[in-house]
Amino acid sequence: MKHITFHLDFVSPYAWLAFERMPEVLEGLSYTVDYRPVLLGALLQRDGNPGPAGIAAKRAWTYRHVQWLGESLGVGLEMPAEHPFNPLPLLRLALQCSDDGGINRFVAGTVLRHVWQGGQLALDGQRLAQLQQQLDAQLRTDDQAAQRAKDWLRANTDAAAAAGVFGVPAWEVDGKIFWGLDGLPMLRAYLAQDPWFDAAHWDALPQTPSGLKA
Numbered sequence: 001m002k003h004i005t006f007h008l009d010f011v012s013p014y015a016w017l018a019f020e021r022m023p024e025v026l027e028g029l030s031y032t033v034d035y036r037p038v039l040l041g042a043l044l045q046r047d048g049n050p051g052p053a054g055i056a057a058k059r060a061w062t063y064r065h066v067q068w069l070g071e072s073l074g075v076g077l078e079m080p081a082e083h084p085f086n087p088l089p090l091l092r093l094a095l096q097c098s099d100d101g102g103i104n105r106f107v108a109g110t111v112l113r114h115v116w117q118g119g120q121l122a123l124d125g126q127r128l129a130q131l132q133q134q135l136d137a138q139l140r141t142d143d144q145a146a147q148r149a150k151d152w153l154r155a156n157t158d159a160a161a162a163a164g165v166f167g168v169p170a171w172e173v174d175g176k177i178f179w180g181l182d183g184l185p186m187l188r189a190y191l192a193q194d195p196w197f198d199a200a201h202w203d204a205l206p207q208t209p210s211g212l213k214a
Contacts, residue, residue, distance in 0.1 A: 001030045002191055005172040007160045008108065009040035010094070011087040013066035013077060016116040018169040018181045019108060020075045025184045029191045031173075034102040037091045038157045040168050046161055053084045069181070078119035085122050088153075090115070093131065095149035097138040101156050110134050176202065 006022075008015040022033075044051045052062040063079055070077030090111050097107045114131045115122045132139070139145070160170070164177045171178045171187050178187040190197050 001032060002173050004031055004033045004187075006033050006035045006108075007038050007156075007165050007168055007170040007172065008035060008112075009038055009087055009168045010090045010111050010115050010122075011084055012040060012168045013062070013070075013079075013116060014181045015169040016077060016112045017066065017069055017073065017075055018184060019112055021073060021181065021184060025188055026191065029188065031191060033105070035105065035108040036102055036156045036160070037094050037108075037153060038160045038165070038168065039088070039091060039153060041087075042157050043161055043166060043168075047166055049166070051084075077116050080115055081119060081121045083122075087122075089123060089128065090131075091153050092146070092149040093128075093135065095152045096140055096145045097135055098149070098152060099140070101152035104138075107135060107138055 006019075008019065010016075040051070052058045063083075066077060067079065069075075094103050094107050094111050095101065097103055111131065114127065114134075120127060140148075160172075163172050163175075165172070165179075167179060169179075169181065171183070173187070173190065176190065178184075178190070
């Protein structure tokens with residue numbers, strides 16, 4: 001049985017789509033999943049990447065694309081009333097439901113649905129209070145819970161970057177990173193022991209010389 005680390009940030013519409021699609025795409029395979037919240041903005045900043053929201057035309061395309069994908073895949077997706085937004089409150093709240101920096105599927109799904117269903121403000125105070133109530137049974141309430149959540153988010157993000165994660169959603173298995181919603185079929189192929197992964201492609205392809213001068 002393979003173990004998958006699913007790196008996600010609730011601000012990403014593709015993370016929501018991938019979260020919903022993953023069980024169907026990987027149906028019939030034997031695996032476990034550890035959901036790890038990370039701060040996408042910090043990953044992008046490390047690489048000097050403005051992200052889709054930092055390029056006006058790409059932002060417009062992304063919002064159209066994810067809305068279309070949601071409908072075509074049968075996954076409900078409504079853009080929140082404001083996007084992008086600062087996901088820190090959601091990431092830290094989710095990690096207050098953790099003992100080790102990982103969260104379970106219920107917590108991940110609850111927070112993702114809070115953002116991507118209903119078309120409302122993700123950080124509205126009343127809605128955040130309702131979200132906290134939904135997670136109440138899983139929230140750690142000791143005095144150090146909030147600080148641990150901050151520490152785990154930083155550690156998760158650093159670990160993801162060290163593993164080669166540059167965006168979300170991303171899946172890490174056996175030291176390999178599979179990125180993006182359209183990376184799910186490739187992840188399935190690896191878990192199903194596709195012989196392509198036995199060849200030299202994985203390590204050799206990134207060594208292709210660049211024709212661009214630094």
